[in-house]
Amino acid sequence: MKKLLPLLGVGAICFGAGALVPRPADVPAITIPMVRAAQELIGLSFTDAQIDSAQRNLTQYRQSYEALSKLNMPNSVAPAEVFNPQPLRLRQSLAGAPTVSAGKLPDAPKVKLPANRDDLAFFTVRQLGELLRTKQISSEELTQFFIARLKKYDPKLLCVITVTEDLALQQARQADQEIKAGKYRGPLHGIPFGVKDLFSAKGYKTTWGATPYKDQILDEDAAVVERLRNAGGVLVAKLTLGALAQGDVWFGGKTKTPWDITRGSSGSSAGSASAVAAGLLPYAIGTETLGSIVSPSTACGVTGLRPTYGRISRAGAMALSWTMDKAGPITRSAQDCAIVFAALAGPDARDPATMQAPTPFKYAFDTNIKKLRVGYLKSAFEANYPTKANDQATLDMLRKLGVELVPLELPTLPASAMRLCLTVEGAAAFDELTRSGRDALLVGQNRNDWPNTFRSSRFIPAVEYIQSQRARTLLIEQMDEKLRNLDLYIAPSFSASLTITNLTGHPAVAVPNGLTDKGLPTTITFTGQLYEEGKLLALVKAYQDATDFDEKHPPLNF
Numbered sequence: 422m423k424k425l426l427p428l429l430g431v432g433a434i435c436f437g438a439g440a441l442v443p444r445p446a447d448v449p450a451i452t453i454p455m456v457r458a459a460q461e462l463i464g465l466s467f468t469d470a471q472i473d474s475a476q477r478n479l480t481q482y483r484q485s486y487e488a489l490s491k492l493n494m495p496n497s498v499a500p501a502e503v504f505n506p507q508p509l510r511l512r513q514s515l516a517g518a519p520t521v522s523a524g525k526l527p528d529a530p531k532v533k534l535p536a537n538r539d540d541l542a543f544f545t546v547r548q549l550g551e552l553l554r555t556k557q558i559s560s561e562e563l564t565q566f567f568i569a570r571l572k573k574y575d576p577k578l579l580c581v582i583t584v585t586e587d588l589a590l591q592q593a594r595q596a597d598q599e600i601k602a603g604k605y606r607g608p609l610h611g612i613p614f615g616v617k618d619l620f621s622a623k624g625y626k627t628t629w630g631a632t633p634y635k636d637q638i639l640d641e642d643a644a645v646v647e648r649l650r651n652a653g654g655v656l657v658a659k660l661t662l663g664a665l666a667q668g669d670v671w672f673g674g675k676t677k678t679p680w681d682i683t684r685g686s687s688g689s690s691a692g693s694a695s696a697v698a699a700g701l702l703p704y705a706i707g708t709e710t711l712g713s714i715v716s717p718s719t720a721c722g723v724t725g726l727r728p729t730y731g732r733i734s735r736a737g738a739m740a741l742s743w744t745m746d747k748a749g750p751i752t753r754s755a756q757d758c759a760i761v762f763a764a765l766a767g768p769d770a771r772d773p774a775t776m777q778a779p780t781p782f783k784y785a786f787d788t789n790i791k792k793l794r795v796g797y798l799k800s801a802f803e804a805n806y807p808t809k810a811n812d813q814a815t816l817d818m819l820r821k822l823g824v825e826l827v828p829l830e831l832p833t834l835p836a837s838a839m840r841l842c843l844t845v846e847g848a849a850a851f852d853e854l855t856r857s858g859r860d861a862l863l864v865g866q867n868r869n870d871w872p873n874t875f876r877s878s879r880f881i882p883a884v885e886y887i888q889s890q891r892a893r894t895l896l897i898e899q900m901d902e903k904l905r906n907l908d909l910y911i912a913p914s915f916s917a918s919l920t921i922t923n924l925t926g927h928p929a930v931a932v933p934n935g936l937t938d939k940g941l942p943t944t945i946t947f948t949g950q951l952y953e954e955g956k957l958l959a960l961v962k963a964y965q966d967a968t969d970f971d972e973k974h975p976p977l978n979f
Contacts, residue, residue: 722942
């Protein structure tokens with residue numbers, strides 16, 4: 422587990438990591454001449470050194486094929502992908518921006534402007550929203566406050582790629598005018614925020630954290646930028662991500678956790694988590710494919726929501742895996758996650774995955790948590806791992822709150838073998854980068870980094886990719902069976918649940934639950950039923966109301 426955390430980040434759990442399973446004696450070893458001959462069949466021209474780097478991946482891929490071939494998949498098992506024959510024109514006629522209210526939030530707290538303005542840095546979205554609604558502070562003042570903090574602390578944290586200062590002040594002044602005129606849009610009106618720099622924003626660079634794209638300008642607003650603007654939000658920064666959504670190293674260096682600036686913030690939503698943890702922003706938007714919200718939320722001690730796959734539009738966002746990418750908020754609390762999520766969730770014709778949700782998101786903070794049936798991964802919690810004491814304390818607190826905890830074990834299908842879909846889709850998304858040789862410009866060039874993964878993935882047969890998607894179908898059905906009588910479940914943040922639920926699309930929240938003996942934050946993960954973010958966030962809020970871990974923040978003595 423100690424080795425896993427630094428590697429996590431969208432695609433950072435890749436096939437180059439881990440020990441190799443012995444191959445059958447009758448299968449020849451994969452050699453450089455063998456790969457050289459194979460690449461000629463598909464029109465590639467990698468060097469012998471690049472092929473040598475790919476060898477270990479190719480050997481492990483083959484073991485994944487063997488694991489998948491042992492599954493019982495009759496002809497009736499279809500891939501987890503769903504073909505949509507509707508052209509964009511027809512999809513646009515069926516969906517628009519969110520129009521359904523998420524319902525009523527709990528009563529807002531009574532908030533007074535603090536005598537020490539620096540205290541505002543760690544106010545929640547809800548608290549700041551009340552200060553704005555009651556006109557105790559203007560959006561322009563608040564925006565200037567957070568811009569100043571971004572400029573002050575970023576030289577050490579390296580969490581910002583672009584401060585969108587001109588746009589932010591323009592949007593803040595507009596928000597002030599609207600609030601003064603009684604045109605209040607809701608709890609995000611006038612609140613500054615940032616987005617991971619894989620989301621486009623008109624007039625600003627969208628670098629994807631990678632040298633080949635560091636001057637790229639996309640002439641559109643991503644769906645998340647557009648929807649938060651419609652909610653009255655003020656975009657103040659585009660935040661770092663590990664290059665092409667892997668880890669925390671980007672073309673400007675390594676993003677740090679504010680709890681210890683000798684350590685990286687993990688990734689790939691590196692800047693989003695670091696900025697929120699340091700009080701440089703009230704909230705930020707990240708993405709997750711295979712750990713990129715959960716992992717940096719843990720390293721930085723913030724609350725991160727990975728919603729159900731397809732809940733939030735990815736239009737205008739860099740694609741890594743079309744069947745696994747998910748966008749979500751990183752905040753201080755569950756209630757803040759819900760507020761931001763309510764503004765983002767809903768169908769968008771530009772992203773067909775968003776057309777699948779059977780019901781709109783609704784707040785569920787009035788849920789009686791004592792009536793919830795909550796699972797916990799018994800064997801995972803019984804294992805020896807670094808954050809066990811904090812996790813056990815979380816389970817004890819939930820029992821104290823009257824929550825029924827039911828032992829649970831997840832399916833034993835080879836989820837790691839199914840990660841083929843991620844590496845294949847990533848290689849397809851960056852086909853031109855690989856073919857052009859510009860992948861050599863990426864900072865990371867080790868065996869576990871994208872250049873080698875993308876090259877290796879060129880040799881995965883189409884049949885094996887489809888088999889991995891069919892295996893996901895089995896995993897989805899088995900998860901449904903396991904969770905059928907539960908409302909949600911709890912797991913250590915870096916257990917097998919992380920990979921499984923990213924494959925099945927279940928929503929999860931990384932929840933701060935203490936500090937290590939070195940003073941670094943830890944999290945535990947609450948995982949919900951598909952499309953049940955309301956109930957999931959209600960239980961997390963109840964836990965956070967009973968504890969103060971979500972209120973802790975780093976001393977920033979640097």
